[in-house]
Amino acid sequence: MIPLPFAQAAVPRGIGLAEWLVDVDTWLGRDGILSSGLDTVTLCAAVMGTGMLIAVPSAALLAHSRRGELTATALVTLGRAVPTFAVAALLVPVALRRGWGFEPWPIFIALLLLALPPLYLNTYTAIRHVEGGVVDAARAMGIGERTLLLRVELALALSVIFTGIRVAAVQVVATEPIRAFLGGDGLGRYVRDGLGQNNDTLIIGGALLIAALAATTSVAVSVVERLVVPHGVRRLKQRTAARRGSVG
Amino acid sequence: MIAPLQAQNPIIRWSWFIDEWDQVQAALVQHLELTLLALGLGLLLSAALATVALRYERGAPPITAGAAAFYTIPSVALFGLLVPYTGLSRATAVLPLAGYTLLILITAIIDGFRSVPAEVREAASGMGMSPRRRVLTVELPLALPYIITGIRIATVSTVGLVTVAAIIGQGGLGRLILDGLRRAFWTPMTIGASLSILLALMLDLAIYRLGAAATPWTRRRGA
Amino acid sequence: MTECAIRLLNLTKRFDGEQEPAVSALSLDVPRGRTVALIGPSGCGKTTTLRMINRLVEPTSGRIEIDGEDASARPVAELRRSIGYVIQEVGLFPHQTVSQNIATVPRMLRWDRGRIDERVAELADLLGLETEQLGRYPDELSGGQQQRVGVARALAADPPVLLMDEPFGAVDPIVRTRLQDELLALQERLRKTIVIVTHDIDEAVKVADNVALLNIGGKLEQYAAPDDLLHSPANAFVEQFLGEDREMKRLALKRVGDLPFERGPVLDLGAAPAEARALLGDARSEWLGLTQDERFAGWVPRERVDTAATLDALPRELPAAQVHPGSTLREAMEVIMNSRTSVAVIDDGGRFGGVVTLEQIRSELARRAS
Secondary structure, X not given: OOOOOOOOOOOOOOOOHHHHHHOHHHHHOOOOHHHXXXXXXXXXXXXXXXXHHHHHHXXXXXHHOOOOHHHHHHHHHHHOXXXXXXXXXXXXXXXXXXXXXXXXXXXXXXXXXXXXHHHHHHHHHHHHOOOHHHHHHHHHOOOOHHHHHHHHXXXXXXXXXXXXXXXXXHHHHHHHHHHHHOOOOOOOHHHHHHHHXXXXXHHHHHHHHHHHHHHHHHHHHHHHHHHHOOHHHHHHHHHHHHOOOOOO | OOOHHHHOOOOOOHHHHHHOHHHHXXXXXXXXXXXXXXXXXXXXXXXXXXXXXXHOHHHHHHHHHXXXXXXXXXXXXXXXXXXXXXXXXXXXXXXXXXXXXXXXXXXXXXXXXXXXXXXXXXXXXXXXXXXXXXXXXXXXXXXXXXXXXXXXXXXXXXXXXXXXXXXXXXXXXXXXXXHHHHHOOHHHHHHHHHHHHHHHHHHXXXXXXXXXXXXHHHOOOOX | OOOEEEEEEEEEEOOOOOOOOOEEEEEEEEEOOOEEEEEOOOOOOXXXXXXXXXXXXXXXXXXXXXXXXXXXXXXXXXXXXXXXXXXOOOOOOOOOOHHHHHOHHHHHOXXXXXXXXXXXXXXXXXXXXXXXXXHOOHHHOOHHHHHHHHHHHHHOOOOOEEEEEOOOOXXXXXXXXXXXXXXXXXXXXXXXXXXXXXXXXXXXXXXXOEXXXXXXXXXXXXXXXXXXHHHOOOOHHXXXXXXXXXXXXXXXXXXXXXXXXXXXXXXXXXXXXXXXXHHHHHOOOOEEEEEEOOEXXXXXXXXXXXXXXXXXXXXXXXXXXXXXXXXXXXXXXXXXXXXXXOEEXXXXXOEEEEEEEHXXXXXXXXXXXX
């Protein structure tokens, strides 16, 4: 049997949770929480950035031209069903053969697949449900299609798109810890190591850190939304979200 | 790091699949058991909570919000948090898995019952149907398409999540995945991952078929 | 048995959180085997009143007697199973076939299989539903067909009382007229006690034996037979509600066949031209009608008759204005207005049934309501 391909965080057994969490080394060390957390946040940010670059423009264009209805409905089902762990696992040997290394491509792609449906779906439904009257009025005033999409439809849809971003971001952050079982590190390492060492402190501490990061992500996206989305558009959200289809 | 030699292991070695069939079968059975247990428990809980939400107007928002909050708890964290209390047992796997189905199932049940047209309810009552009979023979069948869709999504997502339960020593096919990863021996990993995806698709299709058979009126629409 | 099937006594309904009662102190007698229409502006409590009869709404005070028995004393399920209920949205069960829908109440009453099947077939026949449609789902039927199924379902257990809440409100005008005619024909045979809620005064006067006109808050303004209501409105509210053309609406209540028979300036083809000239001399008509074997053969203009050798040789114009004994006077008037003659020929199943003149219609309107 080949040893685990990852470094173990050695933690003395019998140390209490509070003790572990206040120890400077726990946070600052080479395998410390800050560096592990940074690992996780970096990967998640990369996934979300890529996801938004792919999903938002394509959904916006398709919705603007009233096409791709079927894709949107199919994604409702798929969105909650992507087996991230299995997909990532299948990609590991592929990545290795290509010489991309053990990490982080498999988990990156699997998380991207997880993030795309809510991003795509919410952008699509939000733009589709911008009131026809508003669009007609804009066209009647001689506004070009490009400006219409960017300044009117996307602007009005922004709030619902942000909901999609929040759902996707929370799912990505909440799922990322399986990376620790796929040959990587990140915040999931403490639960992994705790399980490996039969160390409850490490398991609970790690679990709390993951949960805290997921909760923080949700709050952070909402804060960004408040800063970015105009007040008037945010009030539209309740109405649009009430219509079936968008994830919220 | 892994030696290049191990990276060159074949993605699947069929002889292993044949030799170790017993192990694969056991993993498959455990995977199915965990999925069904979690779904069964999830469905029971969802039915109870959805009933409360439907009966008391004010109950719905906190119940769905609670289920939604639960849904965002990272699975690795939840499995981990339970280990000190329930050990590396089946319960540690099933409880979170069931919890993750709640949001989907409760929403589906509530949507389903709310989709029953008011006039249908009115007509049933007007003809002297008891509320109990009305719920069982009229509202439940009409809510069924929504509930079945909910069960399908919950099933597929549970099959995927069961693999993660491998980190606490449960997880059926997930154990093959983890085992393969640890040894950089890809065959069990590929088999575990592929079979889990296949299992999800098969269960989805099976429930879809059952659902279609149970709701014949939805197929002839618009004829 | 009492003559009065449903009796509302001082019925009042006050909904929670509302200042004014929806229905206040309403008293109304519905005679057995008759159709009573509840009508009024929205907010007049007509639907609330209807729903109190089968206790979908419980009255705040007052009493409802059905066959002399207090409705609130009966178990509610049993009460409702003995009252047919038809609503505008029909409310068929989408997951059950047409025949299963119709069988709803008999099944609840635990009729045996054979009796249910027999009854479903009987009702399908009564309402003109095809056997092939019985196995279909409601969504596969048109709106009019769905409402026929709704009526069949309401009649399934042969309830003596039928409540109808805007039953024809959701179908197009042509289908609505047909369904109204079918209801009249059905009522002719079944003689149920029917309470029908409508907002359409034309529908009310057409289908009901008595019309109860309610004002906001369920206040009864007038309760009368349609002709009385239209001819002598009790007050300004009733008059305004009935509209400017209420006298014209009365015409819709009378049928051509009810008029005294009038032959008009009509002769057999074989008659002598002199006879024709004598007839036209008396009548002020510009046209002479000709019949052959008791069938109407066409019109000839007066000036042609003056010079004709035989009536048979004259070129005839076939009548544009044709009505049936069952046509309403309103229809007859419209037909006459659209034709070149001032009379309409009555086609009584192919035979000449006399004529209707504008003069007749006018004098009919002038007659006081009986």
